[in-house]
Amino acid sequence: MPPSNVTDLLDWNDSSLATETDEDCWTTLRCQLETTRLVVQKIVVPLVVTFGVLGNAVSVAVLTRPWMKSSTNSYLTTLAVYDLLYLVLDPAVSLTLAVIPT
Numbered sequence: 001m002p003p004s005n006v007t008d009l010l011d012w013n014d015s016s017l018a019t020e021t022d023e024d025c026w027t028t029l030r031c032q033l034e035t036t037r038l039v040v041q042k043i044v045v046p047l048v049v050t051f052g053v054l055g056n057a058v059s060v061a062v063l064t065r066p067w068m069k070s071s072t073n074s075y076l077t078t079l080a081v082y083d084l085l086y087l088v089l090d091p092a093v094s095l096t097l098a099v100i101p102t
Helices: 006-016 020-063 071-097
Strands: none
Touching: 020 071
16 A cells, blocks of 8 residues: 555655565666766767867867967967867876776
8 A cells, every 4th residue: 555645655665665676676776877887988988088189189280370370269279288188188087096996
């Protein structure tokens, strides 16, 4: 019988759910988390880094042409260079933090 108020809901959740159901749910959530991590770390991050490095390299190449000299283009070039540094160095830092046990 479903609970009728919040107090009954708390009691119902504690007493009515079997341990097997909790374990199945935990296993399913754990599997989903591992799958999500795999997709993000192995597919999404490399794609973002690849396109980011290529795009910022093209930006730096275009913005440093002699006829593109302006203060705005200097700021954009600096932004692209630092973005390149972040894209190249952040995965290395993340990998180091993932390998070192805390």
